[in-house]
Amino acid sequence: MSKFKKKRGKASPAISTASLPDIIFMLLFFFMVVTVLRDSEKKVDVVTPSASELTKLEKKSLVHYMYVGRPVEKFRATYGTKPRLQLGDKFAEFTEIPLFIEQHKSKLREADQPKIITSLRIDGDVTMGIVTDIKTALRKANQLKVNYSAKPMVR
Amino acid sequence: MGKTSTRDRMSNEVNAGSMADIAFLLLIFFLVTTTIAEDKGVLVKLPSWSEEPPETQKLNTRNVYSVLVNADNQLLVRGELMDIDDLLENTKLFISNPRNESDKAEDPKKAIISLKNDRGTKYKTYLAVYNELKAAYNDLRNDEAERKYSKRFDDLTPDRQKEIRSAIPLVISEAEPTNFGEEG
Numbered sequence: 001m002s003k004f005k006k007k008r009g010k011a012s013p014a015i016s017t018a019s020l021p022d023i024i025f026m027l028l029f030f031f032m033v034v035t036v037l038r039d040s041e042k043k044v045d046v047v048t049p050s051a052s053e054l055t056k057l058e059k060k061s062l063v064h065y066m067y068v069g070r071p072v073e074k075f076r077a078t079y080g081t082k083p084r085l086q087l088g089d090k091f092a093e094f095t096e097i098p099l100f101i102e103q104h105k106s107k108l109r110e111a112d113q114p115k116i117i118t119s120l121r122i123d124g125d126v127t128m129g130i131v132t133d134i135k136t137a138l139r140k141a142n143q144l145k146v147n148y149s150a151k152p153m154v155r
Numbered sequence: 156m157g158k159t160s161t162r163d164r165m166s167n168e169v170n171a172g173s174m175a176d177i178a179f180l181l182l183i184f185f186l187v188t189t190t191i192a193e194d195k196g197v198l199v200k201l202p203s204w205s206e207e208p209p210e211t212q213k214l215n216t217r218n219v220y221s222v223l224v225n226a227d228n229q230l231l232v233r234g235e236l237m238d239i240d241d242l243l244e245n246t247k248l249f250i251s252n253p254r255n256e257s258d259k260a261e262d263p264k265k266a267i268i269s270l271k272n273d274r275g276t277k278y279k280t281y282l283a284v285y286n287e288l289k290a291a292y293n294d295l296r297n298d299e300a301e302r303k304y305s306k307r308f309d310d311l312t313p314d315r316q317k318e319i320r321s322a323i324p325l326v327i328s329e330a331e332p333t334n335f336g337e338e339g
Contacts, residue, residue: 024178028178055197117198123278127275127277128332139202147196148199
């Protein structure tokens with residue numbers, strides 16, 4: 001009997017929690033790496049022009065992005081050098097814009113759906129032809145709140 | 156014997172349980188504070204689309220400020236070449252019309268800016284022009300807010316902002332662009 005008791009007492013020390021911080025640090029690093037990766041997957045070169053009358057976009061969940069610019073070096077062989085539109089992480093045609101907007105809307109509550117903003121990140125050297133086409137597509141899709149993304153400029 | 160062994164254990168292992176909490180705190184801090192490249196830009200509201208051509212309105216020419224930007228990124232304002240650096244001042248003069256001249260807007264409410272560009276205009280130039288026009292309105296609204304309430308426009312209550320906004324409404328009408336110089 002005494003033997004039994006002794007054994008039990010020795011086997012019950014608390015499980016070491018020393019590795020818990022390591023696990024959580026791993027999570028931390030994972031999140032940090034993932035956030036950077038998702039944003040940097042750009043297929044077109046965009047250098048936004050600068051402007052002074054800027055509005056800050058407060059609610060990130062209401063904003064979706066469209067990129068316009070020349071394809072980056074490694075895609076030039078397949079897509080050429082003409083300015084292209086990028087939706088999400090792939091090249092897209094103007095006809096895909098309404099679907100892209102609907103997809104964004106479907107993620108939001110109904111009350112928030114009319115508040116969505118399209119942020120256009122357009123390269124400064126692109127000509128207005130493609131921009132006009134996108135604007136027309138947006139108007140046809142009844143998405144009228146548009147933000148021309150720009151760098152701050154001091155007057 | 157038993158007593159010494161417990162003492163040994165205590166001195167050997169530092170309690171690492173709180174490390175997890177510290178790491179959690181860090182994790183949550185980063186999750187909350189990291190913003191993915193904050194976005195700023197010129198906010199515009201596009202006119203809604205309609206298939207029918209818009210009704211032609213007869214406007215007094217003195218109330219219309221036409222700005223044309225061609226494919227070579229040159230500016231033609233009311234039929235005259237203008238440098239973009241002069242656009243802000245001239246637009247402000249047109250809207251406010253401080254000396255009541257007969258070729259400028261009767262009233263800020265009646266002023267209309269007509270902006271037209273070419274499909275070959277550089278986006279950079281277009282945005283710069285749009286920015287100047289918006290800056291002109293923002294400046295005038297700030298002046299008005301300063302004069303009436305001696306505050307900046309942004310610091311006013313929403314009601315007062317609305318009042319000034321309706322006294323100096325931003326009307327920029329964009330025409331369908333011409334197509335002379337689009338790159339092939």
